[in-house]
Each structure stands twice: as C-alpha cells, then as structure tokens.
Amino acid sequence: MGIFDFFKRNKTEEEKESLNKGLEKTKTSFLSKLSTTFFGRTKIDDDFLDDLEETLVSADVGIATTLKIIKQFESRVAEEKYTGVNDLNRILKEEISNLLQSHNEKLKIGITAKPYVIMVVGVNGVGKTTTIGKLANKFKNEGLKVVLGAGDTFRAAAVDQLKIWSERSGVEFISKGMNTDPAAVAYEAVKYGCENEADVVIIDTAGRLHNKVNLMNELSKIKRVMQKVREDLPHEILLVLDGTTGQNAFEQAKQFTAATEVNALAITKLDGTAKGGVVIGISDQFKIPVKYIGVGEKMTDLQVFDPEIYVESIFG
Numbered sequence: 001m002g003i004f005d006f007f008k009r010n011k012t013e014e015e016k017e018s019l020n021k022g023l024e025k026t027k028t029s030f031l032s033k034l035s036t037t038f039f040g041r042t043k044i045d046d047d048f049l050d051d052l053e054e055t056l057v058s059a060d061v062g063i064a065t066t067l068k069i070i071k072q073f074e075s076r077v078a079e080e081k082y083t084g085v086n087d088l089n090r091i092l093k094e095e096i097s098n099l100l101q102s103h104n105e106k107l108k109i110g111i112t113a114k115p116y117v118i119m120v121v122g123v124n125g126v127g128k129t130t131t132i133g134k135l136a137n138k139f140k141n142e143g144l145k146v147v148l149g150a151g152d153t154f155r156a157a158a159v160d161q162l163k164i165w166s167e168r169s170g171v172e173f174i175s176k177g178m179n180t181d182p183a184a185v186a187y188e189a190v191k192y193g194c195e196n197e198a199d200v201v202i203i204d205t206a207g208r209l210h211n212k213v214n215l216m217n218e219l220s221k222i223k224r225v226m227q228k229v230r231e232d233l234p235h236e237i238l239l240v241l242d243g244t245t246g247q248n249a250f251e252q253a254k255q256f257t258a259a260t261e262v263n264a265l266a267i268t269k270l271d272g273t274a275k276g277g278v279v280i281g282i283s284d285q286f287k288i289p290v291k292y293i294g295v296g297e298k299m300t301d302l303q304v305f306d307p308e309i310y311v312e313s314i315f316g
Contacts, residue, residue, distance in 0.1 A: 015303060016313075022295020023313045026276030030059050030314055034092075038085045044077050052092075059274075060246045062281030069095055093315045096280060100307035104289040115147070115193040115201045117226065117233045119186070121219065121256055122240035124207035127268035127294060129158055131240050132202050133165025134302035135292070140169050144199035149189025150175035151182040151222065152204045162204055172198070182206060182218065183225040190229045203234070216259040223260070238291065240266045241282065244273040253286050262286075266302075268294035276314060279305075 011019070020027075033055040041048050049070055056066040072095045082088055118135075122128040132148065139146045148166050152158035156178050166173035174189040186203045193201035205222060226233040239262040241249040249267075256262055265288050270276050283290050290305045 011303075011306060011309060015300070016309065018298070018301055019295055019303060019309065020313050022271035022293075022301065023276050023310075025272075025274040026059065026270070027314050027316055029274035030055070030277070031316055033058060034089070038088055041085075041088075044074065049074065056277065059277030060281060061277035062247075062250065062285060065099070065281045065284040068284065069099065072099075089315065093311055097308055097311040099284055100280060100290070100311065103283045103287060104305070104307050113232065113235055115190070115198040116235050117190055117193070117201045117203070118236045118238055119203045119205060119219075119222065119226075119234040120238045120240060121205050121260065121262070122207060123252055124155065126207070126240050126242040126245075126252075128152075128207055128240045129161045129165070129204060131266050131268060131292070131294065131302060132162065132204055133169065134294075134299055135202060136165060136171045136200075137169040137299050138302065139200050140171055145197065146171040147189055147193045147196075147198045147201045148173050149185050149201065149203040151185045151189075152206050153178055153180045153182050153185060154206050154208065158204065158207070172196070183222045186222045187225045187229065190226050190233060194229060215255065219260040236264050237262050238264045238266055239288070240268060241278075243267045243270040243276060243278050243294075246273075246275055246278060249278055250282060250285065253282050253288075257286050257288070262288055264289060264291040266290075266292040266294070268302075270294060271296050271301075279310065 037051040037055050053066055053070055056069060057063060073092055076091045076095065120128060120132055136146045136148055148162055148171060150159045150162045150173065153176065159175055159178060163173055163175065174185065174192055176185050182205060189201055189203055206218065223234065237260055239253065239256050241252055243249065265282065267279050267290060270293055279290055279293065292302055293305050295301050295303060
C-alpha cells in the first residue's frame with residue numbers, strides 16, 4: 001500500500017458503525033429539531049427559514065455558514081419541484097455535503113514526499129497529543145515508518161504522554177526533554193527522519209496561547225529551522241480543535257490560522273457533543289479542509305474525514 005492510499009479507501013463497516021455511534025448525540029439533536037422544522041410545512045416561507053436557521057445555529061454550524069446553506073437551499077427549492085419533507089431533507093443534506101466537499105478538494109492527499117512532515121498545532125486540552133499518538137498508530141498499521149518529535153517542551157505531561165504513545169505504537173521518538181528549544185527538537189526529528197528513511201515525521205508543538213505575537217514567532221521559528229534540513233517542510237500543518245468547545249473552537253482557529261499556514265484540521269471529541277455541526281462551520285469559515293475527526297476513545301476512533309459519509313451519518 002502506498003503512503004497515502006489508505007486515505008482513498010472506502011470505510012469499513014466497523015468504521016462506519018464507530019462514526020454513527022460517535023455522532024449519535026449530534027444526530028439525535030439535529031434530526032429532532034429538523035423534524036419539528038419540517039413537520040406540516042406546505043411552503044417555504046420566512047417562518048420556515050427562521051426555524052431552519054435556528055436548527056443549524058444550535059448545532060454550532062455558525063451564523064455565516066448557516067446563512068450560506070440557507071441561501072443555497074432556498075435557491076434549490078425554488079428551482080426544483082419538491083413533494084414533501086423527504087425532498088426538503090435531501091436538498092438540505094446535498095447542500096451541506098457539497099459545501100464540505102468543496103473545501104476538502106484542497107486536501108493534499110496524493111503527496112508521496114518521504115518523509116512526509118506534519119507539524120501539529122493546537123491549545124492544551126484539545127486532544128493534540130492523543131491525536132498525534134492515534135495518527136502514529138494509524139500510519140504504523142499501514143506499514144509506514146514513523147518518527148514523533150516531542151516539541152511541546154514546556155509541559156512535562158506532553159513529553160511523557162507522547163513517549164508513552166510512541167512505545168504503545170512502536171514508533172521512533174525524538175525528545176530533548178523539558179524546557180528545551182522546540183525548534184531544536186523539530187530539527188532533530190526531521191533530520192533523523194531523513195537520515196533513517198522514515199515515511200512520516202510528526203512534530204508536536206506547544207499548546208499555550210499567550211498572545212498572537214509569541215505564538216506566531218514560535219511557530220515561524222520551528223518552520224524556519226525545519227527548512228534548514230529541507231526547504232519544502234513542513235508538508236502539512238494540522239490544527240487540532242476540540243469539537244465540544246463550540247464557538248471557542250472558532251476563536252482558536254482564528255488565532256492559529258493568523259499565526260501559521262494551517263492547511264488541515266482534526267476535530268476531536270465529537271462523541272461528547274450534540275454540536276457536531278462545528279465541523280461544517282469551521283471548515284467553511286476558514287476555507288480549510290477537515291482531514292480527521294475523533295469520534296471516540298479507541299485507537300481506531302480517529303478517522304479520516306469523509307464529508308459524504310459524515311453528512312449521511314448525521315441525517316441518518
């Protein structure tokens with residue numbers, strides 16, 4: 001199997017079942033409100049659209065994205081003949097799916113650079129280190145050689161936790177310990193990956209948001225130092241966000257996208273919230289594709305994001 005072939009393969013039944021279970025709270029809440037919105041409606045009037053707007057906003061889709069979806073929905077309904085609730089449901093589902101697909105087309109899935117270097121960013125507590133561990137395990141299970149770089153050197157738990165993940169997954173681990181220069185760790189990890197023919201190098205970074213200037217300076221420095229090894233690094237800057245934090249996740253996305261060139265998102269803990277619409281809103285607002293979603297605590301519950309299957313799961 002090629003380095004990124006597994007991104008393109010169809011989900012297994014087990015993965016679909018895990019996804020459905022993980023999105024159960026969102027699905028139950030969303031469908032309940034949608035049923036109330038659609039029930040007994042014979043025409044698409046302002047009251048209907050107001051109720052639909054409230055349903056989408058309450059799922060944390062966000063105002064701007066909600067208005068965009070409603071505009072497209074209204075346009076489609078005006079053009080097409082609809083016979084009832086099933087058609088309205090289908091049109092709404094298609095519009096949400098199309099919106100997500102349009103952003104996910106930007107994903108650099110076909111890259112075969114070796115090593116493929118991923119720099120992972122995000123605030124403390126979003127599941128960043130756990131996401132890295134699960135990613136390492138996913139790559140390792142595909143037969144790839146993986147190196148982890150413990151660049152969150154300001155938090156002892158982060159270094160120790162990443163080491164445990166590396167041992168659990170059987171992948172290489174590069175660390176300089178606590179309170180060392182994160183950029184130096186990134187440099188060593190990338191250099192080691194290049195010299196030892198690694199397929200993937202994943203670099204953890206500090207999760208503290210002191211202010212935008214400090215964040216920007218630190219992340220820029222890590223990138224510059226990695227580029228001393230090879231000019232094209234990193235290939236991916238993956239921002240990890242906690243799906244349960246709702247609008248706070250939007251604010252974090254704003255901070256990090258201003259600080260560095262984020263080109264992929266991982267949204268975690270979706271099993272713990274009824275507001276899984278945050279995936280739709282964040283992807284649309286920041287024009288960044290969602291690459292992974294976390295739908296549970298098991299190693300296999302970090303899934304490659306498939307917009308169509310995600311929407312299908314929410315709509316049941």
